[in-house]
Amino acid sequence: MSSTPEHVDVLIVGAGLSGIDAAFHLQRAFPWRTYAIFEMRDASGGTWDLFRYPGIRSDSDMFTLGYRHRPWLGDKAIADGDSILEYVRDTAAENGIDKHIRYRHRVLRASWSSAENRWTVTAEHDGEQVVITANFLFSCSGYYRYDVGYTPDFQGTERFSGPIVHPQHWPEKLDVAGKKVVIVGSGATAVTLGPALAEQGAHITMLQRSPSYIISMPARDAFADRVRRILPARAAYALARAKNVGLSTFMYQVSQRYPKRMRAWIHGLQERWLPPGYDIDTHFNPRYNPWDQRLCLVPNGDLFRAIRQGKLDMVTDRIDTFTETGLHLASGRDLEADIIITATGLNLTVFGGIDLVVDGREIKLPDAMAYKAMMLSDVPNFAFIIGYTNASWTLKADLVCEYVVRLLRHMDAKGYAKATPIRDPSVGTSPFLNFEPGYVLRALDILPKQGDRAPWKLHMNYLRDLPKLRYGKLTDPAMVFERAERRAEVAASE
CATH class of the missing domain: 3.50.50.60 (FAD/NAD(P)-binding domain)
Incomplete structure (x- = not known):
């Protein structure tokens, strides 16, 4: 007889810069909500723990790469990797976030059930499968593969x-x-x-x-x-x-x-x-x-x-x-x-390579469209963080975390159990990242699309995103909410 899987309100995937940020915002806003962080490696810090080459440092200033909620007190604006790793881990320890991290948990599959309004997530831990359920899934795993870097096929x-x-x-x-x-x-x-x-x-x-x-x-x-x-x-x-x-x-x-x-x-x-x-x-x-x-x-x-x-x-x-x-x-x-x-680049992977399934239907990412560059069309109760290509990663991470908190508060206030961006077939498509480095161009066929108008269009502009994501309306015709007791679609405009 199988046991009932553990359940959390929110499952965060990734214990790097973004994952720690997500956990901070979540527990500050909802101290009663349960959450866990699944980290595939045996240490936190993400990029800043993985890369160990000499001289590794931030490629953005630390006053914008640092968290909005925790001042960077270091001397250098362009900081070395060890200092950034210490900053991330200290943020986790000071707020008790480190106690929620489960290491060596590689998420393989996440399956949404509309009948239960929850995700069932399967992960691998030390060679065995672990199953957990969650009301909301938050991907904070970045966008490149940690196990294999990119090397061209050089002769000889x-x-x-x-x-x-x-x-x-x-x-x-x-x-x-x-x-x-x-x-x-x-x-x-x-x-x-x-x-x-x-x-x-x-x-x-x-x-x-x-x-x-x-x-x-x-x-x-x-x-x-x-x-x-x-x-x-x-x-x-x-x-x-x-x-x-x-x-x-x-x-x-x-x-x-x-x-x-x-x-x-x-x-x-x-x-x-x-x-x-x-x-x-x-x-x-x-x-x-x-x-x-x-x-x-x-x-x-x-x-x-x-x-x-x-x-x-x-x-x-x-x-x-x-x-x-x-x-x-x-x-x-x-x-x-x-x-x-x-030093020939990275291999991109989306959401850590997780297989997403909604009511038995596999989500093919190239066919999906990104909503506000943080959610996916026809995928309920799911958000992700992919930072700016022209500014610090954390600027976008902070905004996405704040938006997710506002979304969850809105759902609590209205009694909604499900929030799903629904794609308008009339919206035109373009590549998710309008950016030309090799690692992006090699991965265009695995990335979701962006649209040609709001709220599907991606803006690589923090000052433009700031008022919309931190203070703007949560309701628009593209977002559909549903209450658990009757599962009737409720347009966000109501």
Whole structure:
């Protein structure tokens, strides 16, 4: 005779930056509600626990990457990975959230029953299946695979005599001192690793197929330092956060509207940071416009400093094949290497690879449409967090968490057991992420769609989302609520 599965009001999937945020908002608003966090790994922190490569740091300032409800008190605006991990875990411990985390629980399947108005979730824990039911399912698992990073199918890798390392699987002990290290890639990971390994005594060659936009940013925020001296911590944090939101939004909008001017401005900055006569047009002149892909930030110009000091060389070319001693390039040039690091990107996966089923019907994500970029069409009582591509992840996470709290309060007040976004067939479709890095383009066929009008259209604009998600109406024609006792559809406009 099978036992009745454990039941919680809300099941959160993922104990990283987003999952801890979701738990904080949930328990503050509803201290009587039960919840659990299923985390597939054996530690919390998500990205900041997974990545262990030298120099790992935030690619956004900590006054916006930090939680709205917990001031970042660290000295650096661009913080190292260990400090961010400590911040996330301290937030969980201070609020008792860590007691709700169940490690090594990989969610495999979530099945919604309209007859019971609840999810039945199946997870794997230490080789055995665990079943739990929940009224609401909240996916906070990010959007990339933790077990396998992306590496192109390079020719001849088996011939190379040295180690080939992907940053997502960094060895505990990798001695680079005095070694020739080639880093393949031009994104945030590559520009972080280059200067860090140069400081460890390696000579670095960064090999890029095409350049990225890279600009220097002070490691400390002078404005934040000033306001901290005269204001209480929370007020100073809020002010620094508001300033950085405004600045990043301004830069993004200018980049989108005046790309030639922004490109020229960045070029002018790089001329000052690089040695006289440096070939900027080859190595720092991307094919795309600013912010069509994420801008890479380097604290205190460490990448440019490494170039000036002769510790780091940039090479813009394509790999023809790996050789016994390094790489043979398409141009005919050979690069010697003792170690090759493939900082070539991520593999995306949606909602941690969970199979979603609603009343026996499998949800095919490419056929679904995202509602307010946080729920899915025809999927009841389900929300997810996918952060901004042009700003800090946590800005969006905070807004989604606040919206979910408001939604649950509305359902409590009206006696609703079920909230489902219903797709309008007349709404046109477009890719969920209007963003061009390789990891997104490779995954377009597994992502849901966005629509061509509200509330189905995605806006990568925090200031535009803020009034709608934090204060806007919860009711619109697309959202349908249902009461448990009669399961009659009630339009949100009623």
